[in-house]
Amino acid sequence: MDKIFDFILIIIxxxxxxxxxILSKDYNIKITIITFIFTxxxxxxxxxxxxxxxxxxxxxxxxxxxxxSTISDMREEEVFSMIDDSMFxxxxxxxxxxxxxLKAQNKKMEDExxxxxxxxxxxxxxxxxxxxxxxxxxxxxxxxxxxxxxxKEFNKVILLSLNKxxxxxxxxxxxxxxxxxxxxxxxxxxxxxESILDAITSxxxxxxxxxxxxxxxxxNKIEIKYDKKWTTEAIFNIVENAVKYSPNNSKxxxxxxxxxxxxxxxxxxxxxxxxxxxxxxxxxRFYRGINVLNEEGIxxxxxxxxxxxxxxxxxxxxxxxxxxxxxxxxxPNE
Numbered sequence: 001m002d003k004i005f006d007f008i009l010i011i012i013x014x015x016x017x018x019x020x021x022i023l024s025k026d027y028n029i030k031i032t033i034i035t036f037i038f039t040x041x042x043x044x045x046x047x048x049x050x051x052x053x054x055x056x057x058x059x060x061x062x063x064x065x066x067x068x069s070t071i072s073d074m075r076e077e078e079v080f081s082m083i084d085d086s087m088f089x090x091x092x093x094x095x096x097x098x099x100x101x102l103k104a105q106n107k108k109m110e111d112e113x114x115x116x117x118x119x120x121x122x123x124x125x126x127x128x129x130x131x132x133x134x135x136x137x138x139x140x141x142x143x144x145x146x147x148x149x150x151x152k153e154f155n156k157v158i159l160l161s162l163n164k165x166x167x168x169x170x171x172x173x174x175x176x177x178x179x180x181x182x183x184x185x186x187x188x189x190x191x192x193x194e195s196i197l198d199a200i201t202s203x204x205x206x207x208x209x210x211x212x213x214x215x216x217x218x219x220n221k222i223e224i225k226y227d228k229k230w231t232t233e234a235i236f237n238i239v240e241n242a243v244k245y246s247p248n249n250s251k252x253x254x255x256x257x258x259x260x261x262x263x264x265x266x267x268x269x270x271x272x273x274x275x276x277x278x279x280x281x282x283x284x285r286f287y288r289g290i291n292v293l294n295e296e297g298i299x300x301x302x303x304x305x306x307x308x309x310x311x312x313x314x315x316x317x318x319x320x321x322x323x324x325x326x327x328x329x330x331x332p333n334e
Contacts, residue, residue: 008224009046013039013176025313038194058317127168130161137161157218172302173308174233175285185227185311192263192331193218196254199236207243207252214239216254224263224333226312229330237301238316239325243271258333265329275322282318 016039102291137154140146146154186230200214242252259262274282283306306316316329 010043013043037271043090096285127201128144129167130165130168133161134165136156168300171304174304175300179224185260185308187227187312189223189225191221191223191226191229192226193222195226195232195235196256196265198232198256199239202232202236203240203243206240210243210246210248212243212246212248212250212252214243214252214254222256222258222263224331226331227308230308231312233331234305235267237305238267238329241301241325242267242271242325245269247271247273254317260333262330262332267327267329268324269326270324273322274318274325276320279318281318 016035104129137157140154141151141158196216199217199218204214239252246252246269251265252270253268255266255268257266283302285300285303309316310330311328312327312331316328318327319326320329
């Protein structure tokens with residue numbers, strides 16, 4: 001197409017010069033020569049301009065190709081000057097934004113992949129012990145010479161392992177539903193005192209067996225917008241931990257206070273306490289503190305509690321000493 005355009009332009013110039021030559025009065029050769037030189041000059045300038053433009057476009061295309069390659073290679077490299085307020089600098093700015101978005105998405109996918117690997121590893125580890133116990137003691141029970149006392153003891157171990165397995169699976173289902181947002185929290189305006197009383201009722205038998213006194217004085221109605229079922233679960237997990245790790249004949253106190261922005265629930269126990277360096281770790285999935293490794297548990301309760309409270313735009317703070325710990329739940333006043 002460009003060659004046809006060049007050919008037409010040359011033909012027009014020839015015709016133009018021929019007309020000047022023919023129409024010039026008195027056959028003025030000077031006018032004809034000047035016109036011819038002027039035409040040649042225009043053609044040369046046009047050629048140079050076209051050549052420079054072709055080089056410029058080739059350079060732009062190479063830079064655009066380099067810029068596109070930075071996307072595929074995820075490189076934050078400047079091809080065009082960011083100082084110039086040109087279309088290409090704006091295009092590059094958007095390209096760099098796209099690269100950052102793609103990097104963030106890749107990192108998120110990698111983190112999720114590692115999270116799944118970690119979850120599978122944790123689940124396998126947690127399931128191994130009860131399943132191994134059930135298999136081993138079931139084989140022992142096949143022995144006809146086994147005494148009745150041993151048989152009862154082995155049945156008891158199998159039952160404990162089965163209960164632990166059921167508890168583990170049930171909590172894993174809750175955990176996976178919360179993480180995958182299968183469960184939608186339905187927040188309604190309700191008295192937070194009711195959830196605390198429900199949690200205390202659920203853990204009352206365990207507290208009574210250790211002769212632990214749970215002190216809670218219900219305040220006047222403190223109505224906030226929250227999911228009652230799951231918030232009760234979160235409070236129960238923390239109170240149950242307090243009972244589990246507090247010594248016999250001790251006390252657990254629960255206080256509630258309403259501020260302008262948040263409702264605060266303090267759960268204070270008389271347990272062994274949590275070392276300061278472990279406090280950031282206790283809400284991790286399957287984490288067990290050094291001080292409580294001998295106690296029964298799998299390390300899901302606090303993780304679930306934090307997930308439930310966080311999904312309601314709240315948070316949990318912990319302070320601890322050798323005399324016990326205080327877990328403070330903050331829920332927004334919506």
